[in-house]
Amino acid sequence: MSNVNVYKQRPDAAQAESPLFHASLHELVGKGSRNAGVNLREKKLLGHLTLRGDASDPTFASGVHSALGMELPVALTLTSSGDTSLQWMSPDEWLLIVPSGEEFAVEQKLREALAGQHISIVNVSGGQTLLELSGSKVREVLMKSTSYDVHPSNFPVGKAVATHFAKAQLVIRHTGEHTWELVIRRSFSDYFWLWLQDASAEFGLNISQ
């Protein structure tokens, strides 16, 4: 543990501004169309950790399991347990999302369980946020935005991919039949917000909290 610099980065009490803070989404709640085809909410200020390690090493997988109680997801999938989700990002990379404020404790727990292994855990909570899109027209909005095939035969619930979206990149997670999540980078969040408003305009957009 001492050969990396780990510390609690989130203050216990301080003014927090999520990436979409300045969009004032809370003021838009309920002001959208009645039968909106698309519902959007920001699942903000969660703990995001990037985990790197050797998936083929059984001690890595078992260490992750003992720390999180979750199996490492296989390629292009995501597993969830309560408010915690673990997503495969690349052959040696996973994205762990935990409730806000738990990321420091979880990182310590993981580091303890994986002690002695060559791994990396990086807190990226401030750098990204989660948007949840739900509704009957979300698939159309995604089709306008990415060339990845989002048809359920190719993109079933439980699948997650990092891909391009409009003129930027993000992660798409299919979390329920009509529910999807986008993991977006902080600095691009205004662009995605603008794009999503535009792409959902013809279907009606509603903001929820």
Added chain:
Amino acid sequence: MSQINRLASGGRVDRSQPLSFSFNGESYQGFAGDSLAAALLANGVDIVGRSFKYSRPRGIVAAGSEEPNAVLQIGSTEAAQIPNVRATQQALYAGLVANSTNGWPSVNTDMMGILGKVGGKMMPPGFYYKTFMYPQNLWLTYEKYIRKAAGLGRAPTEVDPDSYDYLNQHCDVLVVGAGPAGLAAALAAGRSGARVILADEQEEFGGSLLDTREQLEGEPAAKWVAKAVAELEGMPEVTLLPRSTVNGYHDHNFLTIHQRMTDHLGELAPMGSVRQRMHRVRAKRVVLATGAHERPLVYANNDVPGNMLAGAVSTYVRRYAVLPGRKLVLSTNNDYAYRVVLDWLDAGQQVVAVADVRANPRGAWVEEVRARGVRILTGSAVVEARGSKRVTGARICAIDVASFKVTSPGEVLDCDLIVSSGGYSPVVHLASHLGGRPVWQEKLLAFVPGEGLQKRVCAGAVKGVFALGDTLADGFEAGVLAASESGFKAVIGTLPSAEMRHEEASLALFQVPHDKPTARAPKQFVDFQNDVTAAGIELATREGFESVEHVKRYTALGFGTDQGKLGNINGLAIAARSLGISIEQMGTTMFRPNYTPVTFGAVAGRHCGALFEPNRYTAMHAWHVANGAEFEDVGQWKRPWYFPKNGEDLHAAVARECLAVRNAVGILDASTLGKIDIQGPDAREFLNRVYTNAWTKLDVGKARYGLMCKEDGMVFDDGVTACLADNHFLMTTTTGGAARVLDWLEIYHQTEWPELKVYFTSVTDHWATMTLSGPNSRKLLAEVTDIDLDKEAFPFMTWKEGEVGGVPARVFRISFTGELSYEVNVQADYAMGVWQKIIEAGKKHGLTPYGTETMHVLRAEKGFIIVGQDTDGSVTPDDLNMGWCVGRTKPFSWIGWRGMNREDCVREQRKQLVGLKPLNPDQVLPEGAQLVFDPNQSIPMTMVGHVTSSYMSAALGYSFAMAVVKGGLQRIGERVFAPLVDGSVIEAEIVSSVFYDPKGDRQNV
């Protein structure tokens, strides 16, 4: 009723919905269900434009996408203007405003027409090449004149208020065309459960079935169409796209479809609707059921309004209940064309005669026509149309096809409509977009799609299967094949029965002979849109153009927006005859996307305006906006450029900000710098290999500046990297280089040194960075942090952990200004609060926010480089006088070491980075200015370098610059000259590139 040519009943138009529209300023009325062309014909509008070169009056010829003449400008307001709209493909809507694109002041009395009559002699093919190319400097003048005369339509000068977008589609089977073959294919594929897209360019599905007199299951074919469409609509995995032209067939079965979603409703899309959509389709299999276009015959004056395609007239009569004339003459070489005679008789109109080039035609429809008392002149053809603005008669003669001669004086028959049919050309365009060269089939007298490398299958008329029953079966088979090849099991289905009809072979006829030689006969048009005549093609071959591609370019055959849909085959048949070779030997030209013109709106989609390019913002952006910052684009980032106060301009604001940093303290939002978290036992070794300098001895808690080179030894990025723990580093990169550097590290790790245990993770967005810089920065920071800022406890080039403004932070004592500086990093979610606390605390310390411009000046005063401004990919560390940053004794051959030791990189007289001090201290050298040693030499002067950065320094009190100069480091104290565009010359002294505090005392305090 003003629609003088409208039948009282029949057709697929809705007479209960009359629609008003205007054409060239005149008001007319049509019905819902009309195309604009149908509505114009219904109102007796003969002339829709003037021809491109000769300015001859032209009328509607066809009923579909092959229409060459009725290419109109649509739109009642400036913002709604659309050029290049084929009236045959535009649905009529209430209030439609259309205008001819050619023919000023009026298409009926065109002043150019007079010119056109003599213009024929003046403007032979190749005229533009021959006449307008020289002298070259006049080409622009010529072009303006030609463009105006050519009437290509015009783009709107106001912003289009409508929304256009893309939709990315994936399917198992894409069926192109919803005629009989396409519908059958879609049904077969759809029933298997495959994901199917059926796209058709017309307003409704059905293709030829919408106007055929043939029946299916003993009922009008349109009834079966309705049933088929209903069945397809009920299939959840089938997407139906009417008004959607498949315009391009690209590599890897990627096709683009241009859907006109609201163009049939009005000139502006209803609120909230998307007007046009570009479907970007990736299809596992493609069924091309694109059908065939009827070929007109080429005869004298065949362009006079009232000369039409035979099949088009059937379409106007049966689908739109419109009569484009009263007294019809048909000239044909095939049986199928006889349907127009039957349709015309059914509509109660007069058929004057049929001229059939065949000696003794006895097909079923021929006999039916004969039985109804129509005069059929066999072995004959219409050789010449009479009339100028409208057909008034047809001269029919006996002809001998083999000797290409007129064999009888013939007779002139009184008529107002000549329809012709020279056979059917399969629509091979999409099949040839990727290089599948069409193949001539003599028995079909047609080119059919050649072998294609794509996963496609052709069905129906496009491959020469013309009889209705065969077409349906062929389409069904293609659908079954495409579905099974994409992994679906075909379901047994039935097809409607079509009547069998005896049809006889047609006789090859393209150009009809005239008693005069082609060059002397009245003009026989081949390509209407480009005014290419049979005589022109003959001339081209006489002048030595033998390749079909050369004939095309010399005559402009097929160069119009219609891509020669009507004229190409006739043109190359004429060229072949003229050269004495077969059509097969002649070959055909190829087609390219797009099949029909596409609006720029659809091409751009949503990637315009605010969505043209992503803008990236930092966590403190709202504060910058609220405090009046001007912004600069750095990559995709919006960075504060400067913070003007009380109407300051850039220079005044920057001078104030610079002095504030030098004398008090400034704050900069540095969040955009790239930040990469590096973990692993081999992290340090990795840094040794990617940076030019050594990292072995950097202790935990310390930071170091590093230079990165590409393999060629040229500087590629730079930044400060800190050792957070033995196995943990934080690298910073330039703002623009962040993604590039991370990719670079990954590439080397994954491909060259996978054995090194190290992981890289971007944390650029996670950390917000605020830089406090200036002599008061320690005092200020002390008020908001619990970190011990004592110079011994927290020296230059180290970092500390602690709280700043109540938020956990890492603070780096590094400096890009040469002043005492602290870079505060906090999780971005909490940065705004911390920033505001620092601003508040800074009031009594004279804290001044500054932007990138001030940062640039301050670093330049210190001689610090900016990669990409002072370097350009051809500069080594030694060129920058930064040899101190090169680890010449590092054991591993790090990236760039071999490159920078190449002979050329170590020679004398390379361009080297130096400072320049203009002799006139108020004169600022322009960045990019070329430098010479002797300003009096003759032009072209020998250039010895250029200015890379140049500013006015408020702290120094004079202007200064950085520049690369040949052998510059040996020329300190010498003069260089910058000759400027206006003829003036700025003289400057070569000095050290470090202007301010050369010993670095200020940053070490």
